[in-house]
Amino acid sequence: MRVSFWTLVSIFAWLILIALLVVPLGSVLLSSVQDQAGSFTLANYARFIETPRFRTAFLNTLIIGFGGLAGSLLLGSAMAFCMARIEIRGSRIVSLLAILALVSPPFIGAYSWIVLFGSGGLVRQTLMSWGIFIPPIFGLWGILIVFSFKFYPYVYLLASGALANINRSLEEAAESLGLTPFQRVMKISFPLVLPALSAGGLLALIHSIADFGTPRLIGRGFNVLATEAYTLYSAEVGSNLSMATTISIVLILLSMFFVFAQRYMSRRNVYHGNLINKPVKKKLTGFPNIAAHVVVYGIALIGAMPAFIAAIYSVRRTSGPVFHPGFGLDSYRRILYNLADVVQNSLTFSFATVALIVTIGTLIGCLVARKMSVNNSLLDATLMVPYVMPGIVVGIAFVAAFNSPPLALTGTAAVIILSIFIRRLPYSVRSSASALRQVSPSMEEAAISLGYSPSRAFMKVTVPLILPGIIAGGMLSFVTAINELSSSLVLYVGSTATMPVRIYIAINDGDYGTAAALSTVLLVLSSTAIYIAFRLMGRDERALL
């Protein structure tokens, strides 16, 4: 019975992957190599290469990708080093701020930077009145600043973990062999954290390439592939799906290329240290101490700044889109009267997505973790694909696949739920598989030897042990689901708009009060979910990656 149950799960998993991944991706690929008549052509790709606009977007994508990578690496590794090796006062607050930066929707960052440093931005205006001119933040530099302060936590969380796990004896050994402190860092510590740095950097790179909201809002003419794909898709006149799908394919290939490049680079660099001699944090004094604190708090506060700005602006008095002096709850009132359905949509969609992700992700996770077979390894590998698909591509792929019968899903709530589901599924499978791998198989065997049938042993012993991990994983999925913008933006219709979509529209319309209030609601919901997750599984910031 048990065998056939897991076979069913395996078939079910493949059906899901075929319906929600293979078919949409196939439709995207098909649409990109078909002309209007439906016959095979590479004209779209030729056009992509020939058209200066697309060439520029491709180049720009690489620029913001590597720019975001460099910025995140710089900020993240500086912070990681200080936090792991130097005693920083209030380090708990610092890592909370990093988490806040990580979970706040990306476009809140863009919005807050605009509020402060845009043409009429608060800081910029103030500086101008003092006679200091700074250019408005729009354009490439704006995007890079937002990305760096938004994605640095990826590098920080991974690298600080690695730094805290270097056996101090290694560094002491290097020192006793006559290396100077600088040589020691370059020859011992750096190579040991390199895998973590490159993994964190990869996350920053992939998210920078995939991000749609930031370049759209702050780029002001600085177009990247994600924004071009959206423009082509959403143009009121002459919407060009086949060109949008061509760009989508290019985006996927680009992301995949970087994933494999990182894997190739760090293929040998797996270090399993023992932790007999844990690194200690050094207590600095005087100027170096102040400098370290300035660095850490500077990065953390600027990174979390968007969240604070959103919260502050949400309680400013407004009438319509215009801010007035003083504070009030006008924006929240407007949400309550006009946008209650949007909030409700977001909550319904997110809960539905999480329910799906938790049940199906756990089942597949058990399959992958416990039933080793070629089939399951293939399943695990296929699940990596949604991981590298930019949201905008998932959106366009779902439109391409589900626009016409037999699966005419576009415009329904289901299509939004499914699009978020497939994007988040890999995380859920991985986290439940790793939770399961931490439960020693002998635990279940002990129960069996004591007289419980295998299925009862699983229910009585394994399930209670992995449940906190699963709920925690569900909470983190909730955070992703409720903050999702790019695929929903492609897939929503009037009645299925979500909070992120509405925030995006509000910012575009200059209705900053509503955007701030909605963002604050999002942040509160996300923080609550993360609080629950951390309570359940202990504080492990790296689970957020």
Add this chain to the structure above:
Amino acid sequence: MSYLTVKDASKQFGGSVRALDGVSFAVERNEFFTLLGPSGCGKTTLLRSIAGFADLTAGSISLAGAALDAVPSHKRDIGMVFQDYAVFPHLTVAENVAFGLKARKVPATETATRVAEALNTVRLGAMAARLPAALSGGQQQRIGLARAMVIRPKLLLMDEPLSNLDAKLRIDLRDEIRDIQKSIGIAAIYVTHDQEEALAISDRICVMNAGRIEQIGTPQEIYADPRTIFVASFVGTMNILPQEAASHLGLESSRVHQWAIRPEHIQLDQGNLAPDSVRLAGRVEKYTYLGREAHVMAQTPAGKIVVQLADPAPSLRMEPGSAISLAFRRQDILSFDSKGVRLEGRGN
């Protein structure tokens, strides 16, 4: 018929890897039976087959007169103690021990008395309400032991239960396990790679190598009368000398491939020797003082030989290079043929 019989047990993992190769043995009621061997010798596979966690490719197992082959593991009524304790971290100590009784629908009052009794036996009575995470490794393994015993299983299996504990605790707990097993009178199969542990705890030892049984016997037989060169060298220390050493030993060597003698059977030549003694001149290579005993490694014409000195005088000095004379009795020399099988007598 014996209490537990394993007949021609074979297990083949994909391809040609034979984890078990025609293993047969029988265990009596109340017997403490140990499977001893290096890692990968098949002892754990064998244990898991008896528990029902692994299927045999061929062969049969029967317990208390009934064939086990078609019985699923949860109906075998066999208690098991695990190397990693496998204590349920979400249940208290008492709940862990009561776990198997619940499956058997034992009434609550009886459960309570049996759990208390079992916990007292393993000296954890005061810890009943604690969660296992707060306990030490030794205490966790005691929970595992109590949990397996309390169901009054037909057979108790122990898979290297002490290998994750530190040395001193290992000795205490192994004595405890032995006492408990004898007091409740249960058949136990114990897996270990530690030969000293096997000697100390077992009624009989089954030495395994590469999926086969090398020898089954009491600790005394295994140590003093090894049937193969593998057993001789795996259990305790053994000086192994090549065939060519025969002339120095004053022995014939027609069928002998290797000679062996225990370090404690060799003494430093002090004159008064038994009539069949062999005398060998050599030079000290290394002297290792261990308190209760000392080891002298000597280079001799017959090869390198380690001598064990009991109760060495603290003032004794053995400088490397200094000449010594070793002596041992021919009757203590074991001989083995080219297949590693022990030859009776002197092998000639």
